[in-house]
Amino acid sequence: MIAIIDYQAGNQTSVQRAFAHLGIETEISADPARLAAADGLVFPGVGAAGQAMALLTRTGLDKAVRELARSRPFLGICLGCQIMLEDSQEDGGVKTLGLIPGHNLRFDPTMREEDGRPIRIPHMGWNRIRPVRDSPLFDGLGGERQFYFVHSYYPRPDPAYVLGRTDYGLSFASVFGRDGLWAVQFHPEKSGEPGLRILSNFYRYCRGSE
């Protein structure tokens, strides 16, 4: 079973529907004991970093998530991915979970797209991911594929953790982490077949690491 961490800041049901389509059982929960019983954890999220951190702290889930991320396969999605780093420029500066070294920065409106035009913010739509390191997450994807993004801040993890990059005004780390502790900036649950493949790869890894 995959547990989807429920902290009222997310698209938990979209993630659950995507796993259900793959025939994978999930449970949406905020109970640390239930989360600890899962084969793997998905940490979703949409919205703002400040509010999400406030929700995590208020429910005491911040501590539980920090501990579980050490002992269970863990996949952060979108805002969940950003919160795994140390801090974010969003909401005037927010300290986040610090599971992986690095920071989240705001896209700069003076940045330019490859055609020379200023970027639009949010970065919304389909964009390529260029794998820069092998990862079980990429199994069966076959090179560059496109995924669905929606975000106004971008992650900048320690370069040692970068697994895949995307170009939008600059080249940013759209997939990062290490085996069993992954962060993806895009929405795998909304990225068609390649997105579903990422979720099924995560599940396979969870089952294999039991």
Add this chain to the structure above:
Amino acid sequence: MLSKRIIPCLDVRDGQLTKGVKFQGNIDLGDPVAVARRYYEEGADEIVFYDITASAEGRNVFLDVVERVAESIFIPFSVGGGIDSVAQMRAVLLAGAEKVSLNSAAVKRPELISEGAAAFGSQAIVLGMDARRAPVSPDRPSGYEIVVRGGRTPTGLDALAWAQKAEKLGAGEICLNAIDTDGTKDGYELTLTRMIAEAVSIPVIASGGAGEPRHIHEALTEGRASAALVASIVHFNEYSIPELKRYLAERGCPVRPAPAAKTL
């Protein structure tokens, strides 16, 4: 580089498509869930649903459609049509839509945009605007005005000023429907599209007038749109989504290639 999006638009009344959609082999489908699934498999980048049901009963039928769509397709989709409260936005988002499209209700009460953005994030709030050419006046410096009720009622609002106001209020995207070209199949309203797209920094979806692949190309290049809404050009099997994407790709327009084959 970010891909330009092709977004089929489906009108739903009482849980059924208002017009059937013909796929290759002239299979005519009226079920919005089945049609959404087909477009998903063909490589649509997103889907827009407009609920044109009037009754409260029909609304519940529509929410059921939204839920079934969410279980069948794994790309973003948005829902519009008569949404005028945060409670209604919550209902369609919980049913599985990524975005809600606000139109007339936001003209009436612009704070609806900021309330929606505060509750669900800007990424979930699309401003749908219907605009048409109007004489330039001090109140309407852009030469385009906003109309409501399917283009019948003028509001006196300047289209450009309204787009910029909506961005400030927290809209994450604008779906710009040009009333003058809507249904003509003569091409999108490029002057209007470009004017709005250059005046805001959020993405703009061009809508109204697609009859040929080159129209879509024009909207995405000259018109500076991030996405193109398509209806009859794909619904009546004149062009398929993979054909439109190939056309754009051959002309150097970045698109997400249509999926090769179904695997999962």
